Amino acid sequence: MLFNVQRWSLHDGPGIRTTLFFKGCPLRCRWCSNPESWSFDSQLLFFRQRCSGCGACVEACPQGASQIVDGRAVLDRSRCTGCGQCVAACSSTAREVVGLDLPVADILRLLRRDAVFYRSSGGGVTFSGGEPFAQPGLLGQITEGCAVAGIPMAVETSGFFDLDDVHAILDEIDTIHVDLKHTDDAVHRRLTGVSNRLIIDNINRLDTMGRRLTLRIPLVHGLTDDASNIDGIIRLCRRLQHLAGIELLAYHPLGAGKYAGLDLPYDSSQAAPAPEAMQRMIHRMRDHHLNASWVGDLGERQ
Numbered sequence: 001m002l003f004n005v006q007r008w009s010l011h012d013g014p015g016i017r018t019t020l021f022f023k024g025c026p027l028r029c030r031w032c033s034n035p036e037s038w039s040f041d042s043q044l045l046f047f048r049q050r051c052s053g054c055g056a057c058v059e060a061c062p063q064g065a066s067q068i069v070d071g072r073a074v075l076d077r078s079r080c081t082g083c084g085q086c087v088a089a090c091s092s093t094a095r096e097v098v099g100l101d102l103p104v105a106d107i108l109r110l111l112r113r114d115a116v117f118y119r120s121s122g123g124g125v126t127f128s129g130g131e132p133f134a135q136p137g138l139l140g141q142i143t144e145g146c147a148v149a150g151i152p153m154a155v156e157t158s159g160f161f162d163l164d165d166v167h168a169i170l171d172e173i174d175t176i177h178v179d180l181k182h183t184d185d186a187v188h189r190r191l192t193g194v195s196n197r198l199i200i201d202n203i204n205r206l207d208t209m210g211r212r213l214t215l216r217i218p219l220v221h222g223l224t225d226d227a228s229n230i231d232g233i234i235r236l237c238r239r240l241q242h243l244a245g246i247e248l249l250a251y252h253p254l255g256a257g258k259y260a261g262l263d264l265p266y267d268s269s270q271a272a273p274a275p276e277a278m279q280r281m282i283h284r285m286r287d288h289h290l291n292a293s294w295v296g297d298l299g300e301r302q
């Protein structure tokens, strides 16, 4: 299952791209801008502040998951299956379903239709998410179809996957972006819910296999921008033989509203490091002959 298909994307790899966002992720990064990607199942986003209390969703719901209480709709998530039947009934755009269960043939048709733009711009398809490697069956069928159609492929991954399971898929993918959120395992567990050992192991294995990868670091002030993390990343990167570059991503709060729509808590005190601190990190990495750049909110590179 996907949760979004973004055409004309300019920042998820070279050229003009179509980005496929895969649903489902084993991590829970505190700052994640795509919390609707976490669950592998279809889900309802419910924006309470837009609700007029008309009651149409109560009629439409086959599960009895919606009720009107004090003039506003209340959603019982334990009953909601994310079927989306209430969405069309709601004239206030208070409801939205995330989850696209598209047949692979339709996805490939869409990509082939955009292929003319890939050819003229050096672009292609990018697999993102969520964690694209967490759905190896779907990803494998799409990569197979893209390989036949000659569509260049890129991936944005958390690095948290079983490399042995996805070896053949990786062989088809041209451009690899792997995140590393923190080099300290205990901190990584606290911030993302999982250990970083598999991620670091995969980065090292990909490098040993001769794969050129770009390492991405999301920088959240006070969480991932500490000197020990930057030093740890420098140490790791200096050992890699095929590193294409390091991209520092400054935290942005663009996903904040979706947490409320999913009834998830969000820490709105999170912030990006100051621009001067970002520049210092870049220079420190460059002092170690690493090809580091800063990618801003809108994908602009500095």
Ligand SMILES: C[S@@+](CC[C@H](N)C(=O)[O-])C[C@H]1O[C@@H](n2cnc3c(N)ncnc32)[C@H](O)[C@@H]1O
Binding pocket: 025, 031, 032, 033, 034, 128, 129, 130, 131, 156, 157, 158, 159, 178, 179, 216, 217, 218, 249, 250, 251, 252, 253, 254, 255
């Ligand atoms: C949404 S993720 C999808 C790929 C994969 N799940 C991962 O984390 O690498 C794509 C990129 O967005 C970054 N990202 C996620 N939330 C962010 C935020 N609030 N601010 C800046 N970058 C963020 C991730 O670090 C990752 O490099």
Ligand code: SF4
Binding pocket: 044, 060, 061, 062, 063, 064, 065, 066, 075, 079, 080, 081, 082, 083, 084, 085, 086, 087
């Ligand atoms: S998504 Fe389906 S189950 Fe959930 S509230 Fe709407 S109609 Fe009911």
Ligand code: SF4
Binding pocket: 050, 051, 052, 053, 054, 055, 056, 057, 058, 072, 073, 089, 090, 091, 092, 093, 094, 095
């Ligand atoms: S249909 Fe929409 S506006 Fe009407 S009660 Fe339900 S959520 Fe509120």
Ligand code: SF4
Binding pocket: 025, 026, 027, 028, 029, 032, 033, 034, 037, 129, 130, 131, 158
């Ligand atoms: S790994 Fe990516 S998609 Fe998963 S929680 Fe972290 S930022 Fe979000």
